[in-house]
Amino acid sequence: MELLHRGKVRDVYSDRPGEVILVATDRVSVYDVVLPTPIPDKGKLLTSLSLWWFEQLADVMPNHVISATDVPAEFEGRAVRVQQVDIIQVECIARGYLAGLGWDAYQESGKISGVSIPPGLREGDKLPQPVFTPTTKTAPEDGHDEPMTFEEVSEAVGPELAKTLEAKTLELFSRATEITAGRGVHLADTKFEFGLAKDGTLVLADEVLTSDSSRYWRDEDWKPGQRQVSFDKQYVRDWARDLGTWDKTPPGPEIPAEVVDETRARYVAMYERVTGLKWE
Structure with missing residues (x-):
């Protein structure tokens, strides 16, 4: 696989002509700066919620999704194979x-x-x-x-x-x-x-x-x-803004454990409320 692009949150790989694999990481960025502390399960939560919404909106317009299962094993749950557009x-x-x-x-x-x-x-x-x-x-x-x-x-x-x-x-x-x-x-x-x-x-x-x-x-x-x-x-943005000690340029501040835990909990809570599914 070839790494085509490393974004703030997503990495993009290519292994077949006309297709790419979008991999959502646990990285979090605010004010265009990637913070050094990951949010556990964030990549899987974003991928699952996005896939759910693509399904709900499929009759409004087509999307680029090919498969959420035909992806490398190491990316399972947080990757989607899509058309290259x-x-x-x-x-x-x-x-x-x-x-x-x-x-x-x-x-x-x-x-x-x-x-x-x-x-x-x-x-x-x-x-x-x-x-x-x-x-x-x-x-x-x-x-x-x-x-x-x-x-x-x-x-x-x-x-x-x-x-x-x-x-x-x-x-x-x-x-x-x-x-x-x-x-x-x-x-x-x-x-x-x-x-x-x-x-x-x-x-x-x-x-x-x-x-x-x-x-x-x-x-x-x-x-x-x-x-x-x-x-x-926005919860992480508000925390970073309220620090009053960071000028919003790299390197970003470490996120305290309690903010990491609360961020993950809020992502899970909204996933469950919006989709009606239980996060395992």
Whole structure:
């Protein structure tokens, strides 16, 4: 097997023409920095949740998954064999609530990625309707992802593809929120990645609706007007931000054992609530 790419969380291998193996590790990154402490079972949890969501959304659009079992034994449970596709260089983000960078942008300008948001909303408030707020796809060594307006997406990929990306992002998000709402979960926002298969078909790629790429809040915790209780990677981001001693550049700080344990517990809890399956 050939290692094609080592990302912040995923490693990509090739062993057959036209196919790659995505391996989710237990690494965790915040502010584009990989922290030195792994989260046990994180790779398996992300892979299992992503596969579950690919199944739920298969009637909305095709995806790149070939097999979750036809993978090397050493990667069992945390790897997926997928079609090799040309990833579109736009992070397609859908937001249904004000949180994170979306909240920061709203406070500064009343807009997110050029989209005007009604005034008077608080952190954690539900938006009148979900919005498409894309960003660039920037390698960590080259900087951070930057917000893109719809016009900038059109210039980058062409107007027709830009319209399709927006429509599919919002359609996928709508279906996902219908599912999570029935399970006592607010899906605040999420990131989708799309790719073009060899025949030109647009497919859903990478991971989908994991606790690394999404913000998940339990119904019973949702309290607009303050920072929300997160059952996703935001818990680690908040811990790192609240340290007050780290400048968000490498090397990252070691994560204390109690934060590791709580992070894993929250990933497990959200996996079980969203899927209705017991994590073994």
